[in-house]
Amino acid sequence: MLNSVALKHVETLHCQSCKLAALCLPLALNSQDISALNEIIKRERPLRKGDYLFHQGDPFTSIYAIRSGTLKTSSLNSNGEEHIIGFHLPGELIGFSAMDLNAYTSTAQAQETTTVCEIPFDQLENLLERIPKLRRQLIHIMSREIRDDQNMMRLLAKKNAQERLAAFLINLSVRFHANGYSAHQFRLSMTRQEIANYLGIATETTCRTFTFLQQQGLIQVQGKYIQIMDAPSLCELSNR
Amino acid sequence: MLNSVALKHVETLHCQSCKLAALCLPLALNSQDISALNEIIKRERPLRKGDYLFHQGDPFTSIYAIRSGTLKTSSLNSNGEEHIIGFHLPGELIGFSAMDLNAYTSTAQAQETTTVCEIPFDQLENLLERIPKLRRQLIHIMSREIRDDQNMMRLLAKKNAQERLAAFLINLSVRFHANGYSAHQFRLSMTRQEIANYLGIATETTCRTFTFLQQQGLIQVQGKYIQIMDAPSLCELSNR
DNA sequence: CGTGGCCTTGAACCTAGTCAAGTCTAGTGG
DNA sequence: CCACTAGACTTGACTAGGTTCAAGGCCACG
Numbered sequence: 001m002l003n004s005v006a007l008k009h010v011e012t013l014h015c016q017s018c019k020l021a022a023l024c025l026p027l028a029l030n031s032q033d034i035s036a037l038n039e040i041i042k043r044e045r046p047l048r049k050g051d052y053l054f055h056q057g058d059p060f061t062s063i064y065a066i067r068s069g070t071l072k073t074s075s076l077n078s079n080g081e082e083h084i085i086g087f088h089l090p091g092e093l094i095g096f097s098a099m100d101l102n103a104y105t106s107t108a109q110a111q112e113t114t115t116v117c118e119i120p121f122d123q124l125e126n127l128l129e130r131i132p133k134l135r136r137q138l139i140h141i142m143s144r145e146i147r148d149d150q151n152m153m154r155l156l157a158k159k160n161a162q163e164r165l166a167a168f169l170i171n172l173s174v175r176f177h178a179n180g181y182s183a184h185q186f187r188l189s190m191t192r193q194e195i196a197n198y199l200g201i202a203t204e205t206t207c208r209t210f211t212f213l214q215q216q217g218l219i220q221v222q223g224k225y226i227q228i229m230d231a232p233s234l235c236e237l238s239n240r
Numbered sequence: 241m242l243n244s245v246a247l248k249h250v251e252t253l254h255c256q257s258c259k260l261a262a263l264c265l266p267l268a269l270n271s272q273d274i275s276a277l278n279e280i281i282k283r284e285r286p287l288r289k290g291d292y293l294f295h296q297g298d299p300f301t302s303i304y305a306i307r308s309g310t311l312k313t314s315s316l317n318s319n320g321e322e323h324i325i326g327f328h329l330p331g332e333l334i335g336f337s338a339m340d341l342n343a344y345t346s347t348a349q350a351q352e353t354t355t356v357c358e359i360p361f362d363q364l365e366n367l368l369e370r371i372p373k374l375r376r377q378l379i380h381i382m383s384r385e386i387r388d389d390q391n392m393m394r395l396l397a398k399k400n401a402q403e404r405l406a407a408f409l410i411n412l413s414v415r416f417h418a419n420g421y422s423a424h425q426f427r428l429s430m431t432r433q434e435i436a437n438y439l440g441i442a443t444e445t446t447c448r449t450f451t452f453l454q455q456q457g458l459i460q461v462q463g464k465y466i467q468i469m470d471a472p473s474l475c476e477l478s479n480r
Numbered sequence: 481c482g483t484g485g486c487c488t489t490g491a492a493c494c495t496a497g498t499c500a501a502g503t504c505t506a507g508t509g510g
Numbered sequence: 511c512c513a514c515t516a517g518a519c520t521t522g523a524c525t526a527g528g529t530t531c532a533a534g535g536c537c538a539c540g
Contacts, residue, residue, distance in 0.1 A: 039286030075394070078480055083394045089284060097387040100380035105387055130374060134487075135375070140340035142382045147337040147345055149389035154315065154323045156396035161496070192519060200397030202497050207520055223519080239316055401528070432487060442529050446487055463487080463537080 007161045013043050013077045015117075023091030023178060024065050025119070025137055033131045040123040047110040054095075062118045063095035069114025070189040073106040084198040087111070087190060089175050095121075096142055111189040130172050159239060165209045167238035169219065173228055174195075185227040253283050255357075262369055263331030263418060264305050265359070265377055273371045281305075294335075296347045302358045305334035309354025310429040313416040326392075326440040326449070327430060329415050335361075341358035351429040396440050399479060403426040404439040405449045407478035410461065413468055425467040 015026050015038040034122060042062075046069070053064060056075055071088045085106055088094050098104045099121065124155045128135045155167055162180035188195070196206040213219045218234045220227035228234060248329055255278040266274045282302075286309070287293060293304060316418045325346055328334050337345045339361065368375045371424050395407055417423035428435070436446040453459045458474045460467040468474060 011440075073306060075390075077398070081451065083398055083399070085393065087391050094381055097390055099383035103358055105390075125372075125376070130370060132365075132369060136365070139378070139382070142379070142386065143336055143339035143341075146382065146385055148317075149386060149393060150325050150337055153389060153392050154317065154326065156393060158317070158321070181479075191517090194452060200398075203518095204494055204520080205497080208496095211520080234331075249531095293507080437484090443486095444530080445528055451488080 007232045014038055015041065018067070019180070020065070020067065020091040024093065025134065025141070027132065027137055029137070031057065033134060034092040036127060037134065038125065038130065042120070044116070044118065047116070048093055049110055051110045051114075053108040053110070053116060054104045056104055058104050059100040060095070060102055060104050060121070062120045063124070064088050064108070065093050065117040067115040067117055070085050070112055071108050071116075072190065072194065073108050075106045080196065086193055087172075087194075087198070090179050092175075092202055093141055096145055123180050127164050161199075161201050161205050161209050162212065162237060163239045164201060165195075165206065165213065166218070166234050167240065168180040168195065168199060169213075169226065170231070170238050170240075171226065173231070177181060183228070184231070185225070188224045188226060249354050254278055255281065258307070259420070260305070260307065260331040264333065265374065265381070267377050268373050269371065269377070270373075273374060276367055276371065277374065280360060280367065281361070282358040283307075284356070285357065287354045287356070289350055289352050291350045292353075293345050293348040293350070293356060298344050298346055300335070300338040300342055300361070302342050302360045303364070304348070305333050305357040305359065306330050307357055308353040310351040311348050311354055311356075311432065312346050312351055312430065315346045322437065324434055327412075327434075327438070330419050332415075333381055336385055337402055401439075401441050401449045402452065402477060403479045404441060405435075405446065405453065405473050406458070407480065408435065408439060408480075409453075409466065410467065410471070410475050410478050413471070423468070424471070425465070428464045428466060 015021060015024075015034050016031060018024070018026070021027065021034070026037060029037065051195070053071060066088055068090050071094065073085045073094060075085060075086065076082060079081050086094075087109075091168075092106060095104065097106065104126055124138075128138065157165055159167065172186065173183045176186050190198075192206045192210075193203045196203040199206070201209075210219075210221050214221050216233075218228070218230045218237070255261060255264075255274050256271060258264070258266070261267065261274070266277060269277065293311060306328055308330050312335065313325045313328065313334060314322050315325060316322060328348075333345065334348060356407075366379065392437070395404055399407065412426065412428075413423045416426050430438075432450075433443045433448045436443040439446070441449075450459075450461050453474070454461050456473075458468070458470045460469055
């Protein structure tokens, strides 16, 4: 029989007790269905900063839910330059861009110590047969991803550097808040270079824009630590 | 009883005889399942140029498959400026960005005479229960959309004007070809202004870049008519 | 065959990129 | 614990690609 430490361990890693369930696949599932989902999920040891979850070109097997930490996904163009596709926080799912292929189209790397739940896709497909709400939730999450990507397309097509950075910070703020963290102060897990890459601007422009936003009294910057001083103005500047 | 003209009409509009089935939801379905899908699809009179299929904010009810013509989808930002999200050709599906909401997040407008198949989403969800392959195909199509959007993000974040336009033309060429049309010469259904808006550059830059690509011998431009003279070079320039 | 919108080209301007140099900071090893 | 160092961050100066403004030409459609 399991000792209490092991038991506690198992419970902590159960979808049913997961604080992120409301953001993730279990949303709206009953406890029996959550158990079924829980059964197929693999939980591995944490990734350390810099570790890779999967590489572009690896065989596609699973989607992943992030439990803690941050991941970035990126792809390489033909010149070998990196393009950062996104930063992913707890409660979010990744791996949706390869479901009709046999290989991941991006690389996923830990920005800090990160734990994930692996959801083998073939087993998930089996569950979709039996659990209509799970099917609906998966489609909803993918729909939301499409919408988010299209918002990002608008940012990249239409916004200037200030609007981009403001939108980035507001977006992060909202997502941290959804995870139960402060919406007003947080630590960036990514470098200025990575932010710049993601936002389609130069590293130097990113630095200057941080300085500018601080001079305007919208934010306080202390290296990676950001404090949002005037969220409404920042939001307005972001030109959503 | 139906007369022969009406009968022919019905046959022409059946998924089973549709030439675009291989690009659309029926892919890999057996004839019985295709019939079931066909049953729920509504086919309305063609849209004329400028007609709207749905507006941003309209209640979300259906996804649409394009049978003929071209649609553009766009959204308005807070300043009332339009951002074109995409141009959609026969065999493609639209309406995926609103499935977890109750309202469309974009406006769909016909670029020319256009016919669509309306697929009511609640009825589609019922079919997903019974037809595993349909489920898989829907997920595959959404996955592909995510991948395409992420490719567009890379274009907007990293490419200069020449690379953007080259990528745009190559992309159209491939999609026309998938529809059985020439990959080397085609008519653009959109204005220079719309291309510019979509690619995140100015109308004037688009014009100048068309001229430049023609001077380089990569394409021939005659108003809306484009001939691709050197696809490999154009493809290389696009920096995929 | 007239007209409005689309397309094209020129010229001036400006935002953001590039190059360069110096500072800061987190992580390492003595 | 502290000194060291590599990489991250910041700022300045200059440059360039693309935007904006302006004007004229070209269709397509009534």
